[in-house]
Amino acid sequence: MTTRQHREARRADALSKERIxxxxxxxxxxxxEKALTFRGLAERLSTGSGAIYWHxxxxxxxxxxxxxxVIAHAVTDxxxxxxxxxxxxxxxxxxxxxxxxxPWVGAQLARRPWLAALPHIFEGFGSQLEALxxxxxxLFDSTSALVAHVLGVAGQNAANGRLYxxxxxxxxxxxxxxxxxxxxxxxxxxxxxxxxxxLPGHDDRVQFLAGVDLFLRGVTAxx
Amino acid sequence: MTTRQHREARRADALSKERIxxxxxxxxxxxxEKALTFRGLAERLSTGSGAIYWHxxxxxxxxxxxxxxVIAHAVTDxxxxxxxxxxxxxxxxxxxxxxxxxPWVGAQLARRPWLAALPHIFEGFGSQLEALxxxxxxLFDSTSALVAHVLGVAGQNAANGRLYxxxxxxxxxxxxxxxxxxxxxxxxxxxxxxxxxxLPGHDDRVQFLAGVDLFLRGVTAxx
DNA sequence: ACCTGAACACCGTTCAAGT
DNA sequence: ACCTGAACACCGTTCAAGT
Numbered sequence: 001m002t003t004r005q006h007r008e009a010r011r012a013d014a015l016s017k018e019r020i021x022x023x024x025x026x027x028x029x030x031x032x033e034k035a036l037t038f039r040g041l042a043e044r045l046s047t048g049s050g051a052i053y054w055h056x057x058x059x060x061x062x063x064x065x066x067x068x069x070v071i072a073h074a075v076t077d078x079x080x081x082x083x084x085x086x087x088x089x090x091x092x093x094x095x096x097x098x099x100x101x102x103p104w105v106g107a108q109l110a111r112r113p114w115l116a117a118l119p120h121i122f123e124g125f126g127s128q129l130e131a132l133x134x135x136x137x138x139l140f141d142s143t144s145a146l147v148a149h150v151l152g153v154a155g156q157n158a159a160n161g162r163l164y165x166x167x168x169x170x171x172x173x174x175x176x177x178x179x180x181x182x183x184x185x186x187x188x189x190x191x192x193x194x195x196x197x198x199l200p201g202h203d204d205r206v207q208f209l210a211g212v213d214l215f216l217r218g219v220t221a222x223x
Numbered sequence: 224m225t226t227r228q229h230r231e232a233r234r235a236d237a238l239s240k241e242r243i244x245x246x247x248x249x250x251x252x253x254x255x256e257k258a259l260t261f262r263g264l265a266e267r268l269s270t271g272s273g274a275i276y277w278h279x280x281x282x283x284x285x286x287x288x289x290x291x292x293v294i295a296h297a298v299t300d301x302x303x304x305x306x307x308x309x310x311x312x313x314x315x316x317x318x319x320x321x322x323x324x325x326p327w328v329g330a331q332l333a334r335r336p337w338l339a340a341l342p343h344i345f346e347g348f349g350s351q352l353e354a355l356x357x358x359x360x361x362l363f364d365s366t367s368a369l370v371a372h373v374l375g376v377a378g379q380n381a382a383n384g385r386l387y388x389x390x391x392x393x394x395x396x397x398x399x400x401x402x403x404x405x406x407x408x409x410x411x412x413x414x415x416x417x418x419x420x421x422l423p424g425h426d427d428r429v430q431f432l433a434g435v436d437l438f439l440r441g442v443t444a445x446x
Numbered sequence: 447a448c449c450t451g452a453a454c455a456c457c458g459t460t461c462a463a464g465t
Numbered sequence: 466a467c468c469t470g471a472a473c474a475c476c477g478t479t480c481a482a483g484t
Contacts, residue, residue, distance in 0.1 A: 237448095
């Protein structure tokens with residue numbers, strides 16, 4: 001897997017950036033951003049807190065590596081023989097589900113752009129948009145917009161998911177929000193007032209895919 | 224401005240949540256998330272650190288209030304007589320510019336959803352999409368997707384902007400990224416390799432608007 | 447009701463010392 | 466080359482005490 005193999009690391013429990021990142025992801029998944037501490041990480045890896053700094057520059061570096069690891073895993077393994085539209089949908093859903101499963105990734109994405117994994121997403125979307133017949137002059141902007149859309153909307157969704165995870169369940173939370181929206185007064189907020197009832201019932205995943213589809217329709221309609 | 228006026232706060236320098244949030248925004252703008260500390264805030268407001276806790280529950284609450292304040296200011300003042308498409312563009316650009324000017328808002332958006340300012344955005348986009356002729360059954364999903372798109376993409380953009388702000392200028396940073404992309408090898412990354420050169424020259428604001436337009440085209444093409 | 451500021455628990459990071 | 470763990474600087478939050 002690694003480029004250099006450090007002459008077969010002597011012991012299986014030897015420290016490495018990979019093992020550190022792996023443990024960090026577990027801690028982040030378990031308790032969010034605040035649950036990741038160097039002390040906890042050191043204890044989990046049965047070592048001193050300073051040892052981690054030999055493999056990792058600092059906490060930001062560790063968070064970036066963890067984010068990159070999650071996104072990279074989500075993008076690989078895309079079967080590309082289902083047509084451009086379905087391939088795009090598959091990649092998009094992969095990213096969506098990955099961020100949904102690791103909500104802290106959403107916040108990280110808004111802090112450190114230009115992941116090492118970004119070219120993979122860009123390549124996947126760009127080549128499929130080209131196959132879809134998008135003309136050369138529009139290709140760069142369209143691909144950028146699609147990448148930003150998927151990462152951005154997935155991040156937004158993960159932010160919502162966080163609320164449900166904190167004890168109270170999904171429908172209850174959305175029900176409360178819907179009530180607040182419904183109370184906003186039909187004069188100043190006629191649309192919100194009318195649409196509030198649909199809030200608790202909607203499916204985030206379906207809505208995400210609908211958004212991607214709308215975007216694709218716009219891209220193909222534009223030429 | 225406030226609902227209750229606390230019988231005309233005695234002195235002009237009296238503490239209030241508004242003044243605290245205002246000072247917090249200035250500190251966040253100046254140095255990012257890490258620059259906001261209760262000690263610094265207390266010194267800036269010439270008070271004790273504990274005093275702030277009388278008006279604000281904790282740091283998360285303060286960050287949420289600051290985020291809401293920025294977004295709320297961006298959404299108000301939308302002249303609505305320029306047609307639905309232009310009104311949507313205006314609201315979207317307002318949010319984009321606000322997040323661009325306050326990059327820390329992007330990260331916050333990925334942490335705390337359901338801002339108090341959200342209904343304003345929802346109302347603006349939803350009513351204009353309706354005016355655009357989007358049929359009732361698609362209205363909720365379309366509006367949700369557009370809101371998530373604008374907030375998400377604007378957040379993604381702010382993440383990029385952070386890099387340029389840290390000393391080195393925009394073109395230099397994007398030039399470096401473009402070089403890395405170009406080196407990725409035309410066999411595995413033909414699209415990225417080919418498109419890398421367009422990276423340093425693109426205009427984020429124009430690309431954002433192009434994305435919103437593509438989305439709108441998709442929405443209108445869908446019926 | 448609102449402010450003060452010392453105190454507590456905790457955290458990222460460093461570094462001399464080890465192997 | 467890599468690990469140890471005490472030490473440093475700093476931070477969010479609390480709370481008894483003031484006005």
